[in-house]
Amino acid sequence: xxxxxxxxxxxxxxxxxxxxxxxxxxxxxxxxxxxxxxxxxxxxxxxxxxxxxxxxxxxxxxxxxxxxxxxxxxxxxxxxxxxxxxxxxxxxxxxxxxxxxxxxxxxxxxxxxxxxxxx
Numbered sequence: 001x002x003x004x005x006x007x008x009x010x011x012x013x014x015x016x017x018x019x020x021x022x023x024x025x026x027x028x029x030x031x032x033x034x035x036x037x038x039x040x041x042x043x044x045x046x047x048x049x050x051x052x053x054x055x056x057x058x059x060x061x062x063x064x065x066x067x068x069x070x071x072x073x074x075x076x077x078x079x080x081x082x083x084x085x086x087x088x089x090x091x092x093x094x095x096x097x098x099x100x101x102x103x104x105x106x107x108x109x110x111x112x113x114x115x116x117x118x119x
Contacts, residue, residue, distance in 0.1 A: 001025050003039055006066075015077040019044065021067045030058040030065055040069045049075055052082060 006020045023039065025031055031039070033053050041048045055068040072078035 001028070001031065001035075001039065003043055005043065014081055015073040016081070017071045019069050019071060021069070023065045023067055024063060025065060026063045028063070030056060036067050036069070040067070040071070044071060046071050050078060052078065 001023060003021050003023045006022050008020075009018045011018060019040065021040065021043065023031060023036070033056065036053045036056060037048050037051055040046075040051050040053065044051075050072045052070045052072070053067060054070060055066075057066045057068075059065065070078075072081070
């Protein structure tokens with residue numbers, strides 16, 4: 001698997017660098033996020049803990065993929081920025097769990113009602 005950096009853009013307010021790579025993964029499936037973390041880490045010589053892979057876009061018909069990753073200056077800034085996205089995901093999970101509990105409660109009430117009408 002070969003890779004080359006297509007572009008780098010610094011975001012000083014967010015304390016991160018946005019990097020775009022092109023990966024050639026000849027005759028293999030699209031690489032996983034974990035594989036891309038290692039690849040970006042090796043290419044940029046940065047610790048894996050400071051990297052966040054945002055997008056892996058496979059080019060149809062080719063064995064190349066475009067990767068967008070954010071490289072943070074320190075773990076604290078990464079946690080603060082990435083936490084925002086985690087909150088949205090957690091909120092969606094909570095809504096889903098609430099809907100499932102509500103559906104269970106409705107199912108439990110229906111058999112009880114059916115039992116009462118038979119008496």
